[in-house]
Amino acid sequence: MKRKAASTTTTRANKPKQAPRTFDRDVLPTLLGYNIRRAQIVLWRDFARTVAEGEIRPGMFSALALVRANPGIAQVELGNELGIDKASMVALLDRLEEPGWILRTRSSEDRRRQGLTLTTDGERIYKSLKQEMLQHERKFAQLFSKQEREQLVSLLQRFLDVEV
């Protein structure tokens, strides 16, 4: 006999976190990569709902913050800092330049060097995004004590020590 469809209907607030039966997860739960990716997926989804209604990506926020805090920063410095490659950097900067949030200017001393600065519109959007970003962050920060949060950040930063 078929179960009523309604019995498996779920809402966003009532979504099952796990499938109902017992899973065999093989090696996955022991893998650092799997666990980081799962956390990242949750963060990404909440970010898309909380910050700029999904119109901007986390990397765009980080780039705005760094350009604002370091006016004239070179494209390559920003890319190193964000850990992203040149092609992705170009695409990222296009997305910030197109709505007029950043300006790219070439250094007169070294034509290969591009300096980046925020426009007035960029400054305004950054301030608004930052409020939403902190709201998004609080939702996750409250899962941890201050000590746990510091330890988590400290453990995560070790990944940056691996040469890739």
Added chain:
Amino acid sequence: MKRKAASTTTTRANKPKQAPRTFDRDVLPTLLGYNIRRAQIVLWRDFARTVAEGEIRPGMFSALALVRANPGIAQVELGNELGIDKASMVALLDRLEEPGWILRTRSSEDRRRQGLTLTTDGERIYKSLKQEMLQHERKFAQLFSKQEREQLVSLLQRFLDVEV
């Protein structure tokens, strides 16, 4: 006076992890999302170099592992377990079905339910990928003591408690 270009030339093995001057990183280093994303970028890059020469994505490996360990698993169960939405699930399964690694079959009792199983080729590719995956994992696991690794995993799993 211009510096020699050679002085800033870098190779892959000698890539600067940080820009040379002191950065103002604003709120970024305190944000859990920023730190997880940075770790994830490093993992992603190493995964692409170590596993299947970049031909497969981490989610494809996870899906193969879960389908193999749970033959007949429903598409929706797999999606819940991986934390990815329906549209992304469909795309993911297409990428596994196209080379003939998984089979989708419909349940005769419930036509909406698709059961997934690995093919012989899928089994073969999984075993080869798993070796490369463990090689990739070891590179990062060795950054931590056993206790630190367990704590990191345990802290990361808390993110899954947030309803998004």
